[in-house]
Amino acid sequence: MSQRIGMGQRLMGFCAAAVLLAAPAVAADYTFAVEPIYPPEKATEVYRPLVDYLAKATGERFTLVTPKNYHFYWRDMRQNQKVDFSLDEAHLADYRIARFKYLPLVRTAENQSYTLVTNVDLQDRGLEALVGTKIVCMGAPSLGYALLLGFYPNPIQQPDIESSAASWRDAVEAVFAGEAQAAMIPTWLKDQYPNLTPVKTSREFAGAAISASATVPEDVRSKVTQALLKLDQDPSLSNLLLELGTSKFVPANVTDYTGSETMLKDFYGYQ
Template sequence: MACSPLKTALSALFLVGWPLGAQAAEPATYTLAVVPQFDLRRIEAVWRPIVDHLQSATGARFTLVTETTIPVFEKGLHGGAYDFAYMNPYHYVVVHQRQGYKPLVRDVEDKLSGIVVVRKDSGLTDARMLDGRKVAFPAPNAMGAALIPRAEFSRKLGIRITEVYVKSHGSAYLNVMMGQADAAGGIRATFDQQKPELRDGLAVIYETEQYTPHPLAAHPRVPAEMAEKVQQAMIALGTTPMGDALLDGIPIKTIGIARDSDYDALRNLGLEAFYVEQ
């Protein structure tokens, strides 16, 4: 007895499988870049568990991007290369205007400020004493470590310095300890992470004004639903001791929702005069 056309078609489906369009779709993949203010090994150690958490919470895949220097990271930001990015506050001001990045979360307790350090045995006790001297910075647009200090040196203290850019916060501190620079710009978080033999040989002689800290932001091409999932997954980390420990490594003391208006004060500082295009 001959098989009916329907029975033949069904048999073929069972033999070769359903059409490709009927298979479960692959999860979307997004890039997440982190400003390299810390050693890349530290960034990997801190952010890898967070990325794993985001994958579990959202069902998407995330590729952690760790650029070698802040200027390389900035080029990616300016070009909209990253779907999600943890960036300094003035980076956000710039790329919100250029690319439309939207802030998701930030530290809602601590503020960001810059520090200036010297060797303890240098005899330098006041930032005004740096007039005409060499100051090491990680990169021109590292906000707390370079951008704000450079602006305040010029506008607030009325001093001129010789700027030296050495790629990382750690290298800036080391340049001072080795006598290759008279001072270095940094932030408390990176200074506190230095080895005791380096940190204990340096003294903080200046601290800048305080500002809203780094946001994690999403590029507008990311679907709004996914951006919200990432936002809620990050906030959920702050509800458990284990999650708090992960956030502390970023460092974020108390995580909360970030809004574009949180960065309006920075927009009014005129920092574009000190921002260096990479």
């Protein structure tokens, strides 16, 4: 009797193992964080098509992470709060790469710069004419904010930097509404407003990067990369590319970003 019971238990074990082997694999759930250039609700609207596209193209699951603002984003990044994928401009991408071994997969094809714009007659006085006036920008440590600080290195000749804009487009609207004399915005966005006068344009950086944590399996990183390189072929995602100010994604390399993190040196918590 005990021999028959033992054989039965082994048979049940073999059956259970067969069921486990036959069961379909459950896709992992990967987090995808985006730099807070929009409020969370708007960010969800803008980037949801991206994570949906990746899920369809790769067979994996992605959870969109939309930080409240740059303060929280920078805090979480410094503390290495784990995210599997992230979309960051050059200085933050380099910080992840240098400090936490993130791997850049793709970047926006066009390089990124920022331009200080106004609709006020500065009478050819340039930057000096805006000392003491209100300039609207996204919060620190956005790349635009860091570059704007670099325009005014003299601590006693500073503009009044207002970092309350909810998006770069909101910064433009503040100028048109007379709430500020100038705005610091991406140069690609400046080109959409020919009635604004450029005061100064920054140097260029590599385009925003989509990076992956080294903990993401190589095959998943490869699938995501290939999907992103083909993203511009999907007409339904043209609005996403427009919001990112790019025509497509191209392969990214670590050397594209090396040294960009020094733009963060004047912000709290940088070491």
